[in-house]
Amino acid sequence: MTDSRSDKRPTIYDLAKLTNTSASTVGAVLNGTWKKRRISQKLADQIRKVAREQGYSPNMQARALRTERSGIIGMIVPMYDNRYFGALAQTFEQRARERGLFPIVTCTRRDPELEIEAAQSMLAYRVDHIVCTGATNPDKIAEICGAQGVSTINVDLPGTSSPSIISDNYSAALELTADILGRLGFPCAGRDSDVVFIGGRAHDHNTSERIRGFRMAHANAGATIAPEFVRPCGYAAHKAERSFDAFVEKVGRLPSGIFVNSTISLEGIVNWFKRAGLEKLEQVTLGCFDWDPYAALLGRNTTMVRQNVPAMMDMLFEVLEDPDKRGSGVTQIMPDIIRMP
Known part of the structure; x- marks a missing residue:
């Protein structure tokens, strides 16, 4: 037959x-x-x-010859180890395919050399655009791509050479900190804060903006912050756990509240409480700048910031599709504040 x-x-x-x-x-x-x-x-x-x-x-080679465009679009992401970056990559792929584009996503582990290597490899595949998500040096990538006529757009962390779409880190941190302070159960005015900031890198834009929001919320409440209560120790879980351990050893007690700067750092805080006794977590008001549904298991004293990934990706493709919007400005998207019931 x-x-x-x-x-x-x-x-x-x-x-x-x-x-x-x-x-x-x-x-x-x-x-x-x-x-x-x-x-x-x-x-x-x-x-x-x-x-x-x-x-x-589609015949991608024929398209490229006909339109001088490959229909391929690349994204560089730093990590896959939290829901935020995973959601960015997943939504990016979905939005690209809806437009008939072929998406390429690669993880560069916050390594500047890997970022450059990834960008050069994508250029070899004649990508039309590269989206730099959380890149350590987005302006360098923009320079390399611009030399070959390929545009870049930054997501999560801003650059100065290409348009950037990021969360409103300052406003969300201000609101999250105010929420923590409001749930402590005692007035903060005229006294030192008993809320500790843990996680992130002091030199990156997002952490510095979140610390600025953290400080402003305290200023609005009339509270001061001792130096040891701001601890940008890095994002890794073990670094957050180690930093919190050093903090508790220094002050001799648990703080009343904790502002955790990512779910990656939150893993380290949870590990600390697993060692010390999970029941002690009930004594602490917790806020995290990132979101994971499993955080509901941490109890009612938890508030989280969920970054608005769909809005960020919609804005990304709006900029890609409208050349008039491809300036070097920064667009900030306000995250959602999620209070655990």
Whole structure:
């Protein structure tokens, strides 16, 4: 018995015939520009469904020759070890595929050399854009890419050479700290703070802005902060655990509140309480600048900051699709404050 199926790859003309539309309509749906053409959601869904059923895949080499664009877009991420970066990568891939683009995502472990190596490898694949997420030196990547006519956009940490889309770290930290102070159960005015800030790197933008918000919330409450209560010890869990251990040993007791600067650092704080006794965690008001649903298990004294990944990725592609918005400014997206019930 012979297989009656054709080995010929389906084209957009075949899809147009099957969906009773034009090749240009099919092309607009598959490259993600259908909304600008006022094509209905129903028709776009129908065309994508038929394309999947027919096993359609775009000829990237032909596209590149025709348009001088490869349809490939890259993203550099520093880590996969928390929900925030994982959600950024996942949403980025989804938004890219919705627009008919092929996404490449690589993890560079906050290593400047790996970031440069990743950017150069992506350039070899003729990517159209590179998204630098949490990059240690985004301006260097922008310089390398700009020399080859490829644009970059920064996410999470800002640069000065390319547009940047980040969380409003200052405002969210201000609100989170005010929430912690408000739940302590005693007035803060005219006294030293009993809330300790743990985690992050003092020299990076996000941590410095969060510390600024932490300090301003105390100033608004009329409280002062002793130097040992601000501890940007790095993000790694073991560093947060070690720093908190040193803090407790120095002051001789637990603080009333803890501002933890990421869920990675939160892992170290939880490890400390596992050693000391988890019941002691009930004595502490906890706030974390990051979000994980499992934090609900830490009790009602917990508030978390959930960075607005969908809004950040929507803004990213809005900037990519509108050349007039590709300045070197910074767009800040306000996170959500999640109070555990």
